Amino acid sequence: MDDGATLIARLQAELGEDAVITDAAGLDGFIEDFRRRFKSGALCVAKPKSTAEVAAVVRLCAAAGVPILPQGGNTSLCAGAVPAAGRAMPVIVNLMRMRAIRRVDAQNGSMEVEAGCVLKAVQDAAAAVQRLYPVSLGAEGSCQIGGTLSTNAGGTSVLRYGNTRDNVLGLEVVLADGTIWNGLRALRKDNTGIDLKQLFIGAEGTLGIVTAVTLKLHPLPTHHALAWFAPTDPAAALQILGMFQAECGSRLSAYELMNRRQLDLVIEHVPGRRYPLEGKHAWHVLVELADTRGSASMAEQLQQTLERAAEAGLLADATLATSDAQRAAFWEVRHSVTEANMKAGVGLTTDCAVPVSAVPQFIDEATRAVRELVPDVDIVIVGHMGDGNVHFIPLFTFDAWHALANPAEMGARMRRQVNDVAHRLGGTFSAEHGVGQTGLAEMAHYKSDAELALMRTIKQALDPRNLLNPGRLLP
Ligand SMILES: Cc1cc2nc3c(=O)[nH]c(=O)nc-3n(C[C@H](O)[C@H](O)[C@H](O)COP(=O)(O)OP(=O)(O)OC[C@H]3O[C@@H](n4cnc5c(N)ncnc54)[C@H](O)[C@@H]3O)c2cc1C
Incomplete structure (x- = not known):
């Protein structure tokens, strides 16, 4: 047996054969991104049903030196949840079987859920006790709470309730060596040292696998x-x-x-x-x-x-x-x-945020900047204006896109034009979608050396062998 086959056999022995997908047809839905632009191979998909099983999977992969790709609902818009081409094939760890709502405490305004819970199910469980879990977005029927945490998802109610980071009280995480850290506190105040949960929120699965979360609930607007x-x-x-x-x-x-x-x-x-x-x-x-x-x-x-x-x-x-x-x-x-934009053509979606007061200037200048490249390019704009987040999308028909001499280069240049405008106005190239694979060049371009070095120091400390989600977030 080769190494891959040995690891698969061990994972099957640990989780049960049904919980490990290895056949090409079965893998298909897990290895291609939501927009169907990225697809690359994986050794298998493992579907653990408990935190202990996640830890066992991580230990087996670590022993075999095989990379691990945590995956939620695979709705990432920056190819964050699918394997990277040209790298060793990972084991995808999908948490879809970890969907328990462990505890809802309406008086404390908190609920503890497993990371595989779909966002909509979490909202519904909170509403059942007249509470609100406020994070809301177009993919809420399929994205998982662990995915929203790992991308620090935003959505349509950030201006009132903040983004995901502002609505998390505690976390349970499996670390790169299989250690389980239980930080599932339900406290609004806790000044006992560094707030470790913040490290994992928005880390896109590069520092650990989130297995459970204590969420903050609010009074339910009726x-x-x-x-x-x-x-x-x-x-x-x-x-x-x-x-x-x-x-x-x-x-x-x-x-x-x-x-x-x-x-x-x-x-x-x-x-x-x-x-x-x-x-x-x-x-x-x-x-x-x-x-x-x-x-x-x-x-x-x-x-x-x-x-x-x-x-x-x-x-x-x-x-x-x-x-x-x-x-x-x-x-x-x-x-x-x-959905509309995916059907209409190839949209070069950007995810900039600028100070709210600079949104009109951003739209003006970004329009001029992309029209310097293609004077009649179609421009689609949608955004969460209340928090300064504008999705500025140059859109090509499928025919026009395929007629370009070098579509990939055009995509990169147009996005850079838009991101440059945001950067000049004190903004960011990724307000809520994260970095994934598609934002790596922008990370290298816009982040200071000091900021990147700090991030690498943290990564090195928590995942020294670079087994968790290599090839994304950090250039
Ligand atoms: C129609 C549509 C609308 C959207 N609207 C918005 C929006 O308004 N605002 C917004 O912020 N985003 C939006 N998104 C993007 C996406 O839905 C969010 O990023 C979402 O949070 C991803 O959740 P997921 O479970 O699908 O994660 P995935 O796509 O599966 O994973 C995303 C990243 O998190 C990591 N990850 C997933 N689960 C875990 C875990 N348990 N532990 C550690 N790492 C993990 C993955 O490795 C990957 O890096 C939209 C997407 C779609 C398709």
């Missing part, structure tokens, strides 16, 4: 008021955001911007979606207020703020959702952007 409106331009959208912040305070829960092109693509490519407003408007915002009580006053607050914005000439049209069904329909439009 009343919502949502509007869709057409600001005259991004600068007006920014001014209106300020008005909502002043008028509605912490009730403001979402403020999502998109351009006309993005909306058109959703309507064209995703069945069942409808234009929220009549008339053709260049810019669109979905705004939502949420509270534990007072829907009538909240709808008034929303309407009055929009009326003041209209009087100031900042918006062209607006509509309030008048039923739960309409509210859901507006959210569906927002959550359909990834």
